[in-house]
Amino acid sequence: MGKRAPLMMMRRRRRRMMVEGNARRRTRRRLWLAWMALIAILMMRCAAGEWDYCARVKREKNAVKIKTLVDRTNVGKEEHAAAAELRDQLERRVTEYKAETRGGARRGHLIPGVMWILWASWWHLNLCLNWARARLAETSSPSPPLSPRRSRPHRLAKPARAAREVFGRPWFEGPHPWISCGEPIIKVALGSLGILFEIWLKPPGNVCYHALITARGILDPQTANLWVHVSMYASIVLSGACDLLCWKGLLPDRFDSVAHVAVFANVGSLFGQHLTGGPLSVMCHKILVGLLFCYSAVAAADLLVPRHRWVPLTFMRVFFLFALGSWIIQTGKILFPSDSGYDSITLARMTARDLEWFTLWQLNPHASMAAVPVFLSLVCCCVFVAMCATLVLATFALGGFSRRRLEAAMRWAGDAKGSSPPNTTKL
Helix, strand or coil: CHHHHHHHHHHHEEEEEEHHHHHHHHHHHHHHHHHHHHHHHHHHHHHHHHHHHHHHHHHHHHHHHCCCHHHHHHHHHHHHHHHHHHHHHHHHHHCCCHHHCCCCHHCCCHHHHHHHHHHHHHHHHHHHHHHHHHHHHHHHCCCCCCCCCCCCCCHHCCCCCCHCCCCCCCCCCCCCHEEEEEEEHHHHHHHHHHHHHCCCCCCCCCCCCCCCCCCCCCCHCCCCCCCCHHHHHHHHHHHHHHHHHHHHCCCCCCCHHHHHHHHHHHHHHHEEEEEEEECHHHHHHHHHHHHHHHHHHHHHHHHHCCCCHHHHHHHHHHHHHHHHHHHHHHHHHHHHCCCCCCCCCCCCCCCHHHHHHHHHHHHHHHHHHHHHHHHHHHHHHHHHHHHHHHHHHHHHHHHHHCCCCHHHHHHEEEEEHCCCCCCCCCC
């Protein structure tokens, strides 16, 4: 009995394992059959729905074709209506623009703008060079010798041309004695040419004298704007003449500074005559008048207040002159076409460039007025960054990019003061 018990247990275990194995096989078989049935059902569903899908796709394609034809017809009608509306709006705005504009041209704004920019460039060049030379003259010192027997002076120890007072002056002398009074002469010459072109050669096809008062003894409104520009150029001629007379000693000291401030204040008051017309034109010329009076205030503080080398005011005077030249050019670009006159412009005769300009600036004046301060800010920022970069580059170009040599020179100068020079006399 004791020997048969393990055998019976083994048989029972084997039988139980067989039963469990059969149960697992049956479970797998059932799962497999269920999976195959599911696949068969899905295949049947796909086969049954294939025809419906194809039919639906065909129906959708036909619907898309029909909708496309309808949309094209509607779009054509809408585009035609939008084009007609835009054309009517352009014609209406062209008529309003011609009624609002009181005279002027893009060329009339380009010439004084370029003149002021060149004038400011000359001032800024002299300002940078003289300030850098004065700064280097103050910090210059002799360099260490190349050998005990031979030494050479530091290149910055040369007499600087900026030792005299150059800041706070209404004009700068030229680099050579023969052209030292070149700036006043150029002011007189360019101002005289401006007067000639304004009252004699203004219209290219009508070369004649344009009188402010006609032969019948009445004021001519067509030439009033020309005489405003003549007054501006005459003020510049007067300023150049005062500079020459002060340079010769025929007028009191600083009288040229007084004339310079008075000239720009007069130009600002003359530009107040342009504060008429459309709102966009009034806004652009208000900014121009404001810049002119800001320049006059800064110039008065820079030229008439006694101080010694007050560079920031001179810097701001150049900045406002740069801004004036840039903004008067931008004003001409905003207000006037480039290929035709404002009084003869029509929608039928507009060139592609004029149509692009009119759509950008004149079609919606309120949007243009909102964008004008952005352009003014960009102009001022670009001018200020360019001036600062030029000032820094001039300083580095004259003084060198490395400070080690200057520090070595200062150390050598300190050592030379504390010790006697070596005896190099031959016996």
